[in-house]
Amino acid sequence: MKILVCISNVPDTTTKVKFVDDLRKLDVNGIQWVINPWDELALTRALELKEDASNAVQMVTVAHVGPASAEPTIRKALAIGADDAIRVNTDPEDAFVVAAQLAEVLKADPYDIVLCGIESSDHNGSTVGGMLAEMLEYPSVSCVSSLRIENGQPVVSREIDGGKETVSVPAPFVAVVQKGIAKEPRIAAMRGIMSARTKPIRVFEPKAIDGLTGVTGYEMPKPRAACKYVDADNAGQLIELLQNEARVF
Amino acid sequence: MSVLVFLENWDGKFKKLSFELVSYASKLAGMLGEEVVALSIGQVDTAELEKPALYGASKIISIEDGNLKSVDEQAYTALIAGTATQLGAGVVILSNNNNGKSLAPRLSVRLKAGIASGVSRLPVSVSPFVVYKKVYSGKAFSNVEIKTPVKILTLAQNSFELIENPKPAVIEKSTAQADAQLMKTRVTEVEKQTGKILLTDADIVVSGGRGMRSADNWGPLLEMAELLGAATACSRPVSDEGWRPHGEHTGQTGKIIAPNLYFAIGISGAIQHLAGISSSKYIVAINTDKDAPIFEAAQYGIVGDALKVLPKLVEKLREVKSK
Ligand SMILES: Cc1cc2nc3c(=O)[nH]c(=O)nc-3n(C[C@H](O)[C@H](O)[C@H](O)COP(=O)(O)OP(=O)(O)OC[C@H]3O[C@@H](n4cnc5c(N)ncnc54)[C@H](O)[C@@H]3O)c2cc1C
Numbered sequence: 318m319k320i321l322v323c324i325s326n327v328p329d330t331t332t333k334v335k336f337v338d339d340l341r342k343l344d345v346n347g348i349q350w351v352i353n354p355w356d357e358l359a360l361t362r363a364l365e366l367k368e369d370a371s372n373a374v375q376m377v378t379v380a381h382v383g384p385a386s387a388e389p390t391i392r393k394a395l396a397i398g399a400d401d402a403i404r405v406n407t408d409p410e411d412a413f414v415v416a417a418q419l420a421e422v423l424k425a426d427p428y429d430i431v432l433c434g435i436e437s438s439d440h441n442g443s444t445v446g447g448m449l450a451e452m453l454e455y456p457s458v459s460c461v462s463s464l465r466i467e468n469g470q471p472v473v474s475r476e477i478d479g480g481k482e483t484v485s486v487p488a489p490f491v492a493v494v495q496k497g498i499a500k501e502p503r504i505a506a507m508r509g510i511m512s513a514r515t516k517p518i519r520v521f522e523p524k525a526i527d528g529l530t531g532v533t534g535y536e537m538p539k540p541r542a543a544c545k546y547v548d549a550d551n552a553g554q555l556i557e558l559l560q561n562e563a564r565v566f
Numbered sequence: 567m568s569v570l571v572f573l574e575n576w577d578g579k580f581k582k583l584s585f586e587l588v589s590y591a592s593k594l595a596g597m598l599g600e601e602v603v604a605l606s607i608g609q610v611d612t613a614e615l616e617k618p619a620l621y622g623a624s625k626i627i628s629i630e631d632g633n634l635k636s637v638d639e640q641a642y643t644a645l646i647a648g649t650a651t652q653l654g655a656g657v658v659i660l661s662n663n664n665n666g667k668s669l670a671p672r673l674s675v676r677l678k679a680g681i682a683s684g685v686s687r688l689p690v691s692v693s694p695f696v697v698y699k700k701v702y703s704g705k706a707f708s709n710v711e712i713k714t715p716v717k718i719l720t721l722a723q724n725s726f727e728l729i730e731n732p733k734p735a736v737i738e739k740s741t742a743q744a745d746a747q748l749m750k751t752r753v754t755e756v757e758k759q760t761g762k763i764l765l766t767d768a769d770i771v772v773s774g775g776r777g778m779r780s781a782d783n784w785g786p787l788l789e790m791a792e793l794l795g796a797a798t799a800c801s802r803p804v805s806d807e808g809w810r811p812h813g814e815h816t817g818q819t820g821k822i823i824a825p826n827l828y829f830a831i832g833i834s835g836a837i838q839h840l841a842g843i844s845s846s847k848y849i850v851a852i853n854t855d856k857d858a859p860i861f862e863a864a865q866y867g868i869v870g871d872a873l874k875v876l877p878k879l880v881e882k883l884r885e886v887k888s889k
Contacts, residue, residue, distance in 0.1 A: 330818060330838050334702045354819055412681075413674065435667070438818065440701050440708070442683050443662075443720075447639070447671025456750040457639045459668035472754075476664055478576065479764050482636060483755035490750075493668070496819050497812060529680030529714045533696055536707040538844075544851070544861045549870025553882030555850065558866060560886065563848050565827040566770065566794060 318466070318488065319376040320363040321428035322399065323419060323445065325353035325437035326383055326390040336535045343535075350390050354502070355434025357397075361499035362464055363432060364398045372466045376400050380422065382415045384408050388518065395513035396505035402518040410528030412440065416448035417526045423453060429488040430471060435460065435495040446493035456490045462497030569595040570655035571623070572646055573606045574665050579614055580606075582728070582767065583661050585621050589729040590688070590721050591659050592622025597692050598656065603627060605649050607642060608634050612737065619735030621728065629740045636753040637665050641744040643672040648742065650677055655716065662720035663766065670720045679716035686725035686824075686845070703818050703841035723766055724824040725845065765814065768797035770827045773816060773843075775801040777832020777853060777872055781809035786876035787831060793883045799823070801833050817842035832872045835860025852876075 328334065328348045335344040352360070360379065367374040379394040380403040381387055391402045405418040423431070431453075433446030443459075450457035462481070463474040472485045473492055486492075505513070547555045559565050571591045573584045591602045603625045604618040615626050629645055646669065650658050658673060660666035662684045674681040682697045689697040694711050697719065701708045712718075765771065772791040778784065791798045798814060805815040816823055818841035828846035832853060833839060840863055843849065851864035852872050861867050868875055 328702070330703070330841075332702075332705075334705045336706070412671075416671075416675075438703055441699075441703060442681070443667040444671040444674065444681055444683060447668060448675050450639070451643065451672040451675035454640075457668070457672065458751060459639065460664040477637075478574075478663055478665070478766065480756060480758035482753050482757070484751050484753050486751045496815065529674070529678070529712065530682065531711050531713065533709045533711050535701070536698070536709070538704070538707065541863065542865060544864045544867045546867050546869065549868050549875055552868055552870070552875045552878035553885075555866060555868060556879060556882040556886055559827065559848070559850070563827070563865070565848055 318372070318374045318429045319378065320366065320374055320430045320432065321423070322356060322360045322363050322377065322379045322394070323431065323433045323449070324356040324360070324379050324381050324390070324394055325434065325439070326350050326381060326387040327353045327438045330354065330438060340535045350387070352390055352394055353434050353437050355436065355495060357502040358499045359432040359434055359494045360394055360397060360399060361501070361503040362494070364503065365499065366464070366466060373469070374466075378403060378428070380404070380419055382407060382409050382418045391518055392513050393505060395516040396509040397503050398509060399516075401516055403521065404518055405521045405523050407523035411530045412442045412444040413448060413529045414526050416445045416452060418523055419449055420452035421524050422521055423449075427489060431455070431489070431491045433491065433493050435493055446491050450491035453489070453491070456486050457493065458484050458486055458490070459493035461492045461494045464492055464494070464498060567598070567600045567656045568603045568653050569598065569600055569657045569659065570650050570653060571602060571604045571618075572658065572660045572666075572669070573604050573618065574661070575606060575608050575610045575614070578610050580610070580617060583663065583723045585617070585728050586723070586726045587659055587661055587721055588618045588621035588623050589731070590726045592729065592731050593688055594657060594659075595622070597688065600656065601625070603653055603655070605629070605646060607645060615737050616735070619733050620730055622731035622733055624733050624735055626735055626737045627740050628737065629742050631743045633746075633749070634744050636756070637668060638744070638749045638751050639668050639672055640748040640750065642669055643676055644745055644748055645742060647673055647676040650716070657717045657719065659719045659721060662722050666720045670718055674718050677716045677718070678714055679718045680712035680714045681718040681720070682710045682712055683720040684722045685719050686722045700845070704844040705837075722824060722845070759813075763795065763797040765797045765799055765816070765821055766823055768823075768825050770794045770796035771799050771823060771825045772796045772829045772831070773799035773801070773833060774804060774810070774831045774872075775833030776803050778804070778809070779832070779873070781807075783873055784810070786880050789880050790876060790883060793880065793887055801839050830860050830864070831876070833860055834858050835863055
């Protein structure tokens with residue numbers, strides 16, 4: 318079995334985002350780029366599955382659609398333990414382009430389990446995984462919080478509103494994963510960092526694919542009204558304010 | 567042309583988010599000069615199927631195929647896409663909840679339709695079709711232009727108010743069936759949370775952080791939630807420690823919610839926590855540290871020890887509620 322983990326290269330979650338060019342482009346100055354948090358968990362789970370020989374996972378590959386400047390993030394994934402990497406060399410216009418470029422690669426080189434994170438922390442789209450599945454005509458399960466392999470068959474738990482379902486699904490398939498899929502993201506050890514240097518990154522040139530959407534501009538949130546303080550000794554007053562001023566109950 | 571809304575049901579019932587979707591669709595249809603058609607998949611009785619008309623749906627199509635008890639993403643996509651194509655729908659709207667997130671991207675490919683997910687407002691303009699959405703986990707917003715003839719939107723839960731707009735509606739029972747060839751997933755077990763208010767549905771959420779100090783201190787917080795009819799939540803370290811169940815963790819990597827009122831009790835307000843709650847209409851912070859970042863996001867605050875403040879709030883609430 319072969320597992321592919323699709324990774325997005327995103328600003329560290331503590332980044333204070335700013336925009337330039339008349340609020341049309343992200344100001345990348347000083348940004349530290351990281352593996353999207355859910356993708357990092359997906360990679361961790363893929364590696365755990367591979368380490369248990371009974372799962373017969375031979376290979377864990379990471380794939381990224383993006384320019385060469387994303388290679389440090391790909392190397393991080395290799396250092397954490399991925400065997401090799403795929404990069405499609407283009408700066409994608411939207412999530413559809415990301416999915417379509419990945420689909421092109423996967424049609425020629427199929428994987429049994431494709432993992433995507435539930436969203437990328439930049440555009441918060443929740444779209445690449447499902448799109449990719451539809452393009453490949455694979456079954457998909459989204460909102461997945463656990464993944465195991467039972468007698469060669471993938472079994473996942475999926476979050477539904479107000480509960481959880483256990484779903485068995487034949488490979489090849491796409492799992493769109495979220496919290497729970499692994500406990501903690503794995504951190505690269507020194508040996509991993511050394512060996513990552515020589516692991517292969519296969520670079521593919523992009524197919525001509527147009528996006529379906531575009532960002533016309535960004536806006537910053539409006540500052541919130543200043544906080545109104547209630548004295549701790551007189552805490553009950555808070556309830557009065559919520560009831561009579563904010564009218565929330 | 568029409569605006570198509572996909573309506574999920576929960577044990578045969580719609581819920582508030584379903585009517586938020588219809589309300590949104592109805593306003594959007596007004597901008598486009600079109601009609602709203604709602605599509606329900608699964609077993610829903612006629613009285614329930616009449617409800618979307620109260621919020622402006624002109625037609626409700628119900629596909630009741632008994633094989634569709636749980637969502638198979640491929641089979642559902644084919645049914646929704648089939649309906650959209652048949653109607654010539656220009657916009658398809660789903661919730662941004664679990665199932666909406668599962669289906670919208672597949673539909674996007676099926677219908678060659680660009681998608682804007684997690685929207686909370688009507689489009690800025692319909693030609694070009696530009697819609698405002700949250701990006702960078704709430705740290706900014708973007709205006710997304712959807713360039714394709716068919717558009718897909720997913721609506722953030724609790725972000726659009728219900729607007730009554732009764733219409734005489736036609737209910738059409740469709741005999742469409744799921745394509746058995748596509749149904750490759752098999753649900754072997756279902757676990758349902760019963761009796762509790764769902765965190766994602768709740769109007770009021772009472773949430774505790776590491777400042778609650780230990781799992782044993784949750785009593786007054788739970789009592790306050792009970793009195794308010796609120797759901798309970800927590801910060802990530804709290805669920806990591808096992809003080810509270812994982813399903814309660816809110817934030818960037820947990821649940822993203824938008825209640826009317828969010829109590830952040832002993833929560834510092836880390837940027838990853840705010841990512842999950844910043845769309846709340848009112849945030850109340852209770853924290854010993856007057857410089858905690860949560861106060862910058864809050865409209866009401868108490869600087870003080872949660873373990874001393876909470877009993878006072880409970881006492882006052884009891885008094886108010888008994889009136
Ligand atoms: C990639 C990534 C993703 C993350 N995702 C999330 C996420 O989804 N959700 C999330 O919550 N966190 C997330 N985090 C963690 C986040 O950075 C913070 O560490 C976390 O939110 C802090 O939780 P806390 O506020 O409960 O604890 P702390 O930061 O320890 O804050 C405790 C607060 O309680 C106050 N306090 C102490 N005692 C009392 C008392 N007696 N009464 C009142 N107040 C008191 C303190 O002043 C302090 O402000 C993420 C981190 C990373 C790196």
